[in-house]
Amino acid sequence: MTAGALPPLVVTGASGFVGRRLVAALRERAARSATPRDVTLLVRDPAVLASFGTLPPHWRAVRADLAAASLAADAIPRDSVVLHLAAATGRLNPAVMRAVNVDGTGRLTRAARDAGAAHFIFVSSIAASFRNRRWYHYAEAKLAAEHLVADAGLPFTIVRPTMVFGAGSPVQEGLERIAAGGLPVVPGSGNVRVQPIHVDDLVAALLALADAPPPTGATIEVGGGERCTLRDLLAHMRAARGLAPRSPWSVPLAPVRGMLGAAETIIGTRLPVTAGQLASFVNDSVAAPNALVDRLLPHPRPLAAILARPDAPTSGFVAAQATDSADQALAAEFGIFARYLGRAAPAARATTAYVASHPSVGASPDTLDLWLVAVASRSTFGCALADSYARLARPQGTLRRKLVLTLAVLESSPVVHAAYDTARPSSAASAWVALAALGGGWALRTACAVAVFAPLHLAASVAGRERQRG
Amino acid sequence: MARYLVVGSGATGVHFAQTLLERGQTVELVDVGFERPPAPHPDADFPKLKDLLDEPERYFLGDEGRDVVYPAPDAKPYGFPPSKGYVFRRPGEVSIVERGFSPLVSYARGGLAEAWTGGSYELRDEELAEFPFDGAALRPHYATVANRIGVTGVADDLKRFSPFTAPYLEPLPMDPHSAWLHARYDRRRQSLNAAGFHLGRSRVAVLSRDLGERRACGELGRCLWGCPRGALYTPSLTLADLVSNPNFTYRPGLFVRRVLTAAGQRAVGVVAVPVGGGAEVELRAERVVLAAGALATTQLYLQTWAALGRTDVALPGLMDNRHVMIPFVNLRRIGRDVQLASYQYHMLAMAIDTGDWRRDVHGQVSALKAAAVHPIVHSLPFDLRTSLRVFRRMRAALGVANIWLSDTRRSENVARLQVDRDGAARLVLEYGDDSSDLPATHQAIARTRAALGELGCVAPGGMARILPRGSSVHYAGTIPMGDADLEHTTRGDGRVRGFDGLYVVDGAGFPWLPAKNLTFTLMANATRIASELD
Structure with missing residues (x-):
């Protein structure tokens, strides 16, 4: 003592x-x-x-x-x-x-x-x-x-x-x-x-x-x-x-x-x-x-x-540094993306880094890509579905780039980096079980994502062709 | 006025200069000389650095995330970090037209070897067959360079591919994954050797004990971001030593355009412009030595001819090793932990005996330790969250074999100058024959994958990547050494034919490119030339 x-x-x-x-x-x-x-x-x-x-x-x-x-x-x-x-x-x-x-x-x-x-x-x-x-x-x-x-x-x-x-x-x-x-x-x-x-x-x-x-x-x-x-x-x-x-x-x-x-x-x-x-x-x-x-x-x-109605949970991640609505939107989406990737709310400093680094993501004129981002930035569940579909249909699209930036920021941030840049050691058997479970979850999510997004994808393609004709 | 004017502070320039200075000569060295930023928190290891830096995201990802490695068809599973940005920064004056060739050039103090991974391998006698000197002439200079820079190595199975004559330091202790692979190789040596596969310790220019002011490797895991201890050798360390020599003058901040010639094509100096802008300046010396790196030296040489009225000079024989990256998974290491604070680069090297020494394959096997994670994670075939989780479970099992194939001088692979209407000159690098070695490349991939399989690893065929020509950063062959009295060649002592007092001492003078890291031999050869000059 x-x-x-x-x-x-x-x-x-x-x-x-x-x-x-x-x-x-x-x-x-x-x-x-x-x-x-x-x-x-x-x-x-x-x-x-x-x-x-x-x-x-x-x-x-x-x-x-x-x-x-x-x-x-x-x-x-x-x-x-x-x-x-x-x-x-x-x-x-x-x-x-x-x-x-x-x-x-x-x-x-x-x-x-x-x-x-x-x-x-x-x-x-x-x-x-x-x-x-x-x-x-x-x-x-x-x-x-x-x-x-x-x-x-x-x-x-x-x-x-x-x-x-x-x-x-x-x-x-x-x-x-x-x-x-x-x-x-x-x-x-x-x-x-x-x-x-x-x-x-x-x-x-x-x-x-x-x-x-x-x-x-x-x-x-x-x-x-x-x-x-x-x-x-x-x-x-x-x-x-x-x-x-x-x-x-x-x-x-x-x-x-x-x-x-x-x-x-x-x-x-x-x-x-x-x-x-x-x-x-x-x-x-x-x-x-x-x-x-x-x-x-x-x-x-x-x-x-x-x-009695509780106060809304305070989420410190919406950084005070977000000075305008665009930055606030980026801060909010980063909160979702970070929770999706790491199951933890990000610190304010990581949010600031995401907003500051976001210009490197670039813009996308692609309708499907924009829809995927819109769905993904609403909830971690939406993010999981949209990311699963993006991996298939837009592997280099805006959503994937935003998520990659999220990961890049989190793996560089003080303290939290260890949840991203380290190995997750376990017994070999546990690791194999976990990998099998990850594979199964991935297959199921991907199947759901295809069911949800494939019709949207089709609609986006038709809309794109209509625009080109117009 | 110094007797020797050396252009370029890379691996060849500094060792050429050092040898001349040791012989009591006066040397002036000129280059652009972008400087390496100081390494922050020099005692912190890779994980701790992220906790200590005020802005770790900026240090690791660059301003506005410019160095984030995003998904792209040609994305590599790693990127050069912002702290290495100075190595690849180009002055505004540099303009290269790339055709089938994606080169890296450097205008940094220390040149491209500021970003190397330290592989240092002596050439076999037969590999010098096309050079105008033999192995015996080169061996003492390997020893000189090894003493200067410190190279770790052991005499093992790779000795037959790379002689073990220089004084080598004790190797660093192996990381667990490399040790595992090595032990497995020991057990299966017979069958692997029968298949032509040989494994051993990498020979690396890294210190396993202190040398001068440089400190031995502290296992910080910061090799890629810039060793803060000076344990991993870079030429800027030698340059920093040279500047205290009274016979040495360093002139950074100048971009050399061409060699200044007098009557009879006698080299009398160089014409340069300040990097920040300003009028041309002339620097004069008795002898001019081009050590700017094969590509920049080639450009200088071509622009010198252009100033003499010859804008049509084409230099065939541009070479670069075919470079293949073969990621693998060691199934028996799934679920293990990884020590991020450890020497980051390769600890194992490999060779494939093809029965013809000209076609032998050389490579380096790296276990994944400290790394930027996001480029690897987004290359996996799952959604990003699953990929991250899969990656963390498999991290200790991941590795990559980088293999190289030799290259020969071929007429389709050319360097020349393109002079625009406004008089501006651009270097054209055209690699016209990028296919004749593809069958050998695929064979090398198959043999490497088979050997990795024998070592208990899985190397998925779809993950092996033949990198674009230029990726190996072993450039050579445009102004080759040789005994034949041909235009646009050099003698064995580095003198350029057709000129008086002009020397080429870097890779531009290499007539053949073995499948090996070249830098050690480049340094030894520059030392050889400097020690033999009258």
């Missing part, structure tokens, strides 16, 4: 939804506190560091890919509290889920034990308590990881949050879409019980736990201040948006999950939603009462406070 009386803190998953808020809270504490605290951020991808800016004194970032390799010997200081938030979520196949969430947790617990960590806090999921976990690889992986933590031979606490809401929450965004969508439906019966927690409440509970006396090896479930049915939650969401109430229809989930589950065994997790992800609509997601949780989080936010 080199600084202050608080034990050193080691955080994984700092770039995730909860991790970002936790780092922000820690940073605020660091700014307020007179006694500095050693904080180590274990990051898989150094690109995420850019979004943190300059780290406070006594903080450090250590590169660690939990899914791939063992940790550096000095990654975890002695007597530290390890807050393990990193997890693979979303539409991932079971192998990846397991590699990150189970094997990765195993590696981390072993490293923490060997380093003499004082407390290992594993942020699991309420899904680990689901009775029906069929096809839900995430829940299975979390449960398996919980067992590893409990058997690792070091002081631990397992924390199972319920649905975590707040600005940028993927689960909240998904439910909001259902609530505000055109179809008045509710997945499943709508009668499962939910207890969303605000991300800042979860962060407060985790930090309180990190500062708490030595743990007892408990598994605690942490939820928000109110319980209700899923149907009620969707109604609250509509009300918070000022939308009129409606009575949604139930969509039976059993056949849908069955079809998805069968499809996933053949084509993998390439459909927009997985059978497992629908598990939240057939299981209760409420936290069992617990005295420790009451102490850690005495006043969790009620539902109305959680659903």
Whole structure:
């Protein structure tokens, strides 16, 4: 321990939804506190560091890919509290889920034990308590990881949050879409019980736990201040948006999950939603009462406070240096392109470099090319489709040139360059699996892109010929 | 007035001058001399440099992104960085008409070798068959140059292709990929040798120990952007040493137009113009030495004839090695890590024995280490995001074999002058026969790919690229050395026939072009000529 009386803190998953808020809270504490605290951020991808800016004194970032390799010997200081938030979520196949969430947790617990960590806090999921976990690889992986933590031979606490809401929450965004969508439906019966927690409440509970006396090896479930049915939650969401109430229809989930589950065994997790992800609509997601949780989080936010319209997420990438609307448009497209290529919002300086370097892209009079750029600069999804088609139809066109410039800027920018100009080491088997998955994803995206853009391409060709005739 | 006026500060100019100075002669060296910018943060390695620079994007991509390598039909998987822009900057006066020939010329201090990768190979005795001197005459000068610049190398399987007579330094430790390939070659030597394929360590003008003020390679991974330690030799290092010699005068900022002649076609100096504009100036000396690089020397020679009323001179025999780039993937290294902070260039060299020494193939095998990533990524056949991810998984497995074929002087490949109505002269470089060596080229590609396959690598046929003529930057053959008393040739001692006091000491005088990096031999030959002058 080199600084202050608080034990050193080691955080994984700092770039995730909860991790970002936790780092922000820690940073605020660091700014307020007179006694500095050693904080180590274990990051898989150094690109995420850019979004943190300059780290406070006594903080450090250590590169660690939990899914791939063992940790550096000095990654975890002695007597530290390890807050393990990193997890693979979303539409991932079971192998990846397991590699990150189970094997990765195993590696981390072993490293923490060997380093003499004082407390290992594993942020699991309420899904680990689901009775029906069929096809839900995430829940299975979390449960398996919980067992590893409990058997690792070091002081631990397992924390199972319920649905975590707040600005940028993927689960909240998904439910909001259902609530505000055109179809008045509710997945499943709508009668499962939910207890969303605000991300800042979860962060407060985790930090309180990190500062708490030595743990007892408990598994605690942490939820928000109110319980209700899923149907009620969707109604609250509509009300918070000022939308009129409606009575949604139930969509039976059993056949849908069955079809998805069968499809996933053949084509993998390439459909927009997985059978497992629908598990939240057939299981209760409420936290069992617990005295420790009451102490850690005495006043969790009620539902109305959680659903109050959040401020729009601040995106620092729209640089102040963008002086006119053209520059702002370039800055905005760079934000999309950078997220598409690196899954991370770019720093302001990279945006400035993109705008300053953009004259080298040149202009294109080609209609298809302009359409591809227009689609690509709307969203990362549009960008993926447009880029796939551009590789086939306009490999040297404007969109590709813009994307190449984006890559060139990112691979040259401080700190973030490591996410672009380095190798991504792993075992040979993992690499081959990843390459196969990349190939499959590429083939699927390209097929979709052809279906979408080939008619547009044809239309652009006809329009071009018309113009020439005219 | 100095006794010798040398035009050009490239590899031949500085070693010619150094030898003369060591012999107590007075030398004036004139050139345009665009200067190398100072290397920022000289102790930082490649990744750290990106973190330390105030404007790394500008350093790596140039003003307004001018040095971004965009997708194009002829795009190479690398580009010269902005920090090497001074090497290829052309004065406004330079105008070249290119026909089937895409040359690089340099007006920098140190010339084209400011951007070389250091490959240094001695010629075999038989490879000097068309030269007016033999191997024994050249060997001591390889040793002289090796002592001056520092060349690493070992006597290995490539010794039969390139003699190992000069004093070589210990080679640098190999990067893991190169070491892997070398070990695999050791295990399969018998079958590979039977197929004519031979592998060994590159011989490279890089320091494995300190030499004077130059420091040994620090494995910074910044070779391409300009070694900040002076470990990778460039001629400007020699030039910087020469300027402290009282018998040496350096005159940068002058673009030499032609040789100044007196009665009897006696060379008495040069006519030059200031690069920034201004009136012509005359610089005089007892002897004029053209060492401006094969192409610029050719232009000077032609313009000298034009000033004498001969605008119709055509110089056949322009040569450049056929250059093929063969990317490969080493399947057993997929998923491995890559140390970006390591010596960046080739550590292995290869040769293919064709049974005829004139047609032997020479090459260098580079494992991918530090690099600009975007040119490689956009050359992959997927969307850019997939390509980036594929690239990162495969990065440790990637490499490239650059191979060269020898070239001969042929009448279709000509340098001449085109004088416009306003009197402005343009150098015309016309490579009329770019096809007669194509069958041999395809055979060399097939044999290299087969050998790489035996080494456990896949070299996709579609990725191998025959680069445009001019890419090897080994230019030669326009004013060849020879014993025959022919017009537009030089004697073995560099004297140009038909003139008095005019010398050509660079590649323009080479009568044959072996399939090897030429610079070491160019330096040795310039040293040979300088040491033999009376």
